[in-house]
Amino acid sequence: MTALVLLPSDEVPQDHLPTNNSNPLRLGPGLRILSQPSSNGSNHVLTATQAGLLTTDAKRNTVSLLSFPNRRYIPTVNDFVIAQIHHSSVDFFHCMVTPHTAHALLGQLSFEGASKKTRPMLKQGELVYARVQSVGLGAGAEVELTCVNPATGKADGGLGPLTGGMVFDVSTGMAARLIRASSTSAENTDAIEGLAVLSELGKKLESLGGFEIAVGRNGKVWVDCSIAAESAVKVTVAIGRCLQETDQQNLHTHDQKKLVMKILRDMKLVS
Amino acid sequence: MVGPIASLSQLHRSDGSASYKCPATGYSILGAVNGPIELPARRDALKPEEATVEVFVKPGTTTGGVGERYIEGILRSVLGKIVLGREKGFPRRGVVITLAIVGGENVARGDNYLTILPALLHTGLLAMISASVPLSMTFSATLLGVTEDGDIVRDPSPTAAKAAVSLHVFAFSSKNHLLLNESEGRFGFDTWEYVRERALSICQGETTASADGDVAMGEGTASASVSGFIRETVEDQIYSDYAYKLDSI
8 A cells, every 4th residue: 555645634435444354443633523414414534634645543543643753742641741840739639741831730649649748859850751631521621640651550651750760851852762662572683763862772782781672652751771870961962962853853773773883972972 | 047045953962954046136045943842931822722833033134124024013913824833842832933035135124125035935834844744735935026018027036026027926725726826016906917937837837717718837847946946845844854765675
């Protein structure tokens, strides 16, 4: 099937829709359903509201539009984000998720094992890895974050305060790509979603103790490798540079490998 | 006829951006879009259920004046109409469009601003597409001048525009509806109708057969039309952004 790019108001052609009829078709972002009145009742068409590449998933029966990667992040329930504490009040931490938007609220007690007596005392500027719990209904609603899974009371998937390390800004498209790449099965880790940069860095930095990484859907990547002792700062900066340059220059997999080698040599981390 | 040149997503810190250069009129515009963002003060009070669209036009060498405010009003009404301001995350927020005139002849105070309007409209549209602001449709615009002999000139240069009897800017939606009509100078209904048909064929690349069969030739192919140009620009950017995905198909 050829790649199809849609512009706003373009209709999704019938032959591009998944043909699996077992469950209802689900619409992803960038698409809407319009009904056109016609002679025999009404007739439904799918039209695009953004420009993007049409992608379909036959297994899950979804159709969505992949838009430009440097767009603004709009909070969606269940997304993992990296938020920075702006200030704290009696019941909530007020966090920044994206610039120039209202603060998101993170309950003082929505941490694993938190009670009135034992709760994390986060200061201004500290970071948390959180999940979007609700985005509210209607205009001007507040975004609520949480650091526990409300069903289990556990911090699944590394939720909670991020200590040490450093945050790098990447585009939201790159963040989504990194998340997709890590969620696909570990088999053949070479170049999932066209990303070889992380696996390459992992191989090269193994001798220094490896590194830890957390990706927020809002276009933030947190990198920590305090295990590397005296070269920790250098390694962190090197990883951040590799990710940002891959993102900005939209590098191909073999260029990503070259870039990793070049930056690590520049920073005198490998010989 | 040399077509315009445009590229998308050149600025890294804004949510969406586009640069646009029109060789015929010489203007070069850089546009940036941020949205949805929180607006200061209570600028959402007029329409609390929708997004507020703000447009700023910055001339290259001077501060903005009356002419810029006037053109901002026109741009805001056209661009504001096509934004789907009720989509998730958009009500009561703002979409801020900044258009900087970075090249071309200066529009002096009191001069005609219509000559630059199509370039500003296209830059604004492309920047909004690049920021993934939900839109109900796209559009294409064109500038036409009518000379003293009654000839219709496409994209006249600023000097040719000064000599023209009347100037017309038309914008058509992707469904061929007339979105904007700004005309200036002396003209009759017949002239306006001719100019409108010519503009439609330039924008949409369709040979609209008029009553006397007088159709503009050479503008019939889709890629030569302005809407075809907008589509190609967007497609090129998406193909390059998703090259990693397309390789594996």
